Structure formats: structure tokens, C-alpha cells
Amino acid sequence: MTREPPWLAKPETGELSVTTRPLGNKMKVAIVGTGMAGLATGYLLQHDELQRYSVTLFEKGDRISLDAASVTLMDERDGTCSRVDLPMRAFAGGFYSSLMAMYDHLGIRYHAKRFLFAFADVARHEERIDEEKSPSLLSAAAATTTSPYFIHSSNNHRLLPIRPPGADAIGHFLEVVFVLACYAWFTLCCFVVEPRARESYGTYLKRTRVPRRFVDRYLVPLMSSVATCSHEELLASPASDLTGYQRQGFGKDHFVVSHGVQDVVSALSEGQDIRLSSEVLRVEPCGSRVRLVWRTGRGDGDLVEEMFDRVVLAVDPGAVAKVFDPLRSTMSRIPTRIVESAVLRGADEFAKLRVTEHSYKQHDTAAFDAQVADTLLLRSRFTGTERGYTEALHTISCGALVATSIAGGGFDELKPLHRASFWRVLRTPESREVVNDVMINRPEKHGRYPILRRGEYAGWHNGDDGVWLAGGWCWDGMVLLEGCIVSAVRVAQDFGVRIPWESPS
DSSP, X not given: OOOOOXXXXXXXXXXEEEOOOOOTTOEEEEEEOOSHHHHXXXXXXXXXXXXXXXXXXXXXXXXXXXXXXXXXXEETTTOOEEEEOSSOOOEETTTTHHHHHHHHHHTOOEEEOEEEEEEEEOOHHHHHHHTTTXXXXXOHHHHHHOOOSEEEEGGGOSSSOBOOTTOOHHHHHHHHHHHHHHHHHHHHHHHHSOOOTTOBHHHHHHHTTOOHHHIIIXXXXXXXXXXXXXXXXXXXXXXXXXXXXXXXHTTOOEEEETTOTXXXXXXXXXXXXXXXXXXXXXXXXXXXXXXXXEEESSSSOOEEEEEESEEEEOXXXXXXXXXXXXXXXXXXXXXXXXXXXXXXXXXXTTOOEEEOOSOOOOOOOHHHHTXXXXXXXXXXXXXXXTSXXXXXXXXXXXXXXXXXXXXXXXXXXXXOSEEEEEEEEOOOHHHHHHHHHHHOOOSSXXXXXXXXXXXXXXSOOXXXXXXXXXXXXXXXXXXXXXXXXXXXXXXXXXXXOOOTTSOOO
């Protein structure tokens, strides 16, 4: 097939330049996006044993996106610094096996982290009264003093749940018995009762007769904070996502990267050709190659095009639809929403915190940190529009509070030290089928994740037109960092690259 020449008609606005690079016999690969999936894919291709690929990563922001929202806070009283990752990236053993295998290969230090999960509820009648007068997060001080109705310790560092302030001993004992019995039943169901095809999480819980009170007060608030979606969106998600998460993570510890996600960025990005402030506008198949058009700088920068042999889109479905016409319609069937996080001053009104330099190398505090339990307050809130969602409020030892909410809204009035927003890809039984139809393009298996055979779907499949997809949503599971690594591995395998942290088969 004849290759098209590397030219493009001048657009209505901006100047277009053409860049070419003689690369010998190496195949030119462009990766769009510098999140976990984009960086991991670039790392794997860059470390191909046969050195067959020349890889370029494109990022529209001025920082690598995996760590772009993280900040370092300095306490002006004593000069101590604390690294705050946004969003918080704790991960559980079992479910995150691919992520942890990559960390081990890279020499990334991580350690078990203790959390106190505190469940609280904002009364429905109070919400209706206060919603118009108050921001979605009432105040940082109020957030930390909301009285919880149950407190659970992760990593089994407390034998029994902690009795909440004001709870009587008998009532607390009966609640503990109820929660333990319900959790045992729910876990048993996850192991022995397989979800049906296209069955939602809510339908599965009803079918397995998990008590509604346990679902509303414990399961839904906790898992909606993990998935950062409303309660209704969680219950509408595929049952297989949640049961798989429960089975694989059952009884496993929670971990955090010891020095923050900046260590991961440093390890994955070393030696890679990363073009920051380069917004990709179009990805166009041209015979056996792919044309990339991007804008340099911000807003009014020059337009540039370059021909690549292969392109990997490691971005959210909305961004894929915007730049790649063959998937515009398909991506519209995958729901997304914006999630907001903010760093707020905590209950300590005397804390004097300010954001300092973007990158900060902490001292090795893993041994001490493993003994300290952070409090993660999960507040269920109810509104007329969202009906129900969970605000996750994570206390930081320096006196700050990290708030994550699908509502956002009130962060301005709280004068946050730092804020960021993220696209969250949601899952439904329908969107699960759409993703599987697009991503599943070969019959073999990768590790513990079966890759199903193609069904009757006759549309675009991963790798068609020389274009691949990668990301936390590009696999059959919850949209979390594990999906980023699994999808990156699958792209590398399609390219014939051996995965260095996997044993040869």
C-alpha cells in the first residue's frame, strides 16, 4: 500500500509545519497522554530488548499528568514539609498485582498504610435546609468533627472496630455483630455466586439478599468513594467489577508509595522523549501510517504535524472521541464525569500551611508512617440532583485535609490551598460491552485476566488503523490504576515486547 506524503493543507488558523526525523529501521510510535497508562506503555516500548521503537509522548499540560496535581505543603511554624498526592493513590494487595509487580521491577518503595475508615451521614432533612446556603463541603473544621456512626480499621491493625464518640457500648456491640455478619455473607456471595451477564451491582445485591441497611450505610459509601461516583452510578455499574475487586483484595493490606507518586514518574519517564504543552488535535489514519496534528504552547501556538507508524491514545474516552474520528460515536456510549479534589486547612485552626515547590524528596519515613493511621472520613450526602454521593475526607498529619467529591462546588468558599479536577470514566453493563468489543482483539490470556474472543461487534478494534487505546478504563474491571498497567502490557504485547516484570511463559 502506498504511503501518503507527510503534508497537510494549511488550516484556517495558525501556521502548520511538518517535522520528519530519519530513524533508520526503528518504528516511530506516538503516545498521547502522560498518565500512568501512557508512561507505562512508553517505558515498555522504550525498553524493548530489540530496540525496535522510537517513542514520543505528548502531553497538553506543562507537567506530566500523573503527578501534575500533587503538591508539597510546608508548615510555616517549623518548616516541615509533607507531600500530598492528588488524587490519593492507596492500593490494595491482590487486586493491584500488576501495579505492584511493576513497582517491584522499578525499585519503587511502598509500604503498608493504616487507615481508619469513619462512616458518617449528613441527614437528609438538614441537607435540604442547608444546601442552598452552604457549599458542598461545609467547612474543613466541620468536616473533621462530623460524628461518625462506625469506624473500621484497615490492615487489621485493630482487632475490633473503634467505638464512635457518643455511642453506647451495647448499641455499638450490636452494630459490630450486624456489620461482621453482613460482611461475611457479602464476601461469601462474591466468592460463590457469579454475577449474571449484564447484571448491575444493585441487582446482584438484591439477588444475593445482602441486607439493605448494610448496603446503604457501609458498602455503597465505601465503594462509591473508591470509584468516585454517585451511589446510583455505583449501583448501576457491572456487578462483576465489584465482586472481582472484593475477591482479589479480600484480606490484603493497603499500601502507599513511600515517597509519593513523583518517584513513579521519575522511574517511568527517565530517558523518554516527552513533549509538554503539546495538545494533540487530530489523529488521522493515512494508509499504513498515522498522521498526528498538535498545537505547541497554549491556545495560540503553532500547529505541527508528524507521521508515525503507530499511535497509542492513553487518554479518557472524551479525549479519544475528540481527536480520532473512527471512535467518535463509540466513545459517546461510555459515560464520564468530573471529580474534584482540594487540599484544605484541617481542624487545627493554628496550622499555617502553604504550597511550596512542586517536587519535594521526603526523608525515609516509611517505618514511622506504617505505624500511624490516617483517618478517611466517608460522608454520605443526599441532594435533589445527585440523590446520594460520598465525600471522602482524608486527614493529613501536617494539619491539612484532602477532600474529594463529585459535587465540588463549595471549594471556592473554603479557600483551598490547592485544587484539581479529573475525568472519571464510569462503568455500566452496556459500556462494559462497548469497551470489551473495542479492546478484545485476540483469544489468548494475559495473566489472570481472560481476553474473550470477538463477538458479533463489527466496528473498530484495538490496533485497527495503527491506533491503540490504553488507560484505566481499557480493560474489564474497575477504572483504577491496575487497569492502566494491564492495558499498557497488552499494547506492548501487541508490539511483540517482552514484559520485564513477568516470568517468561
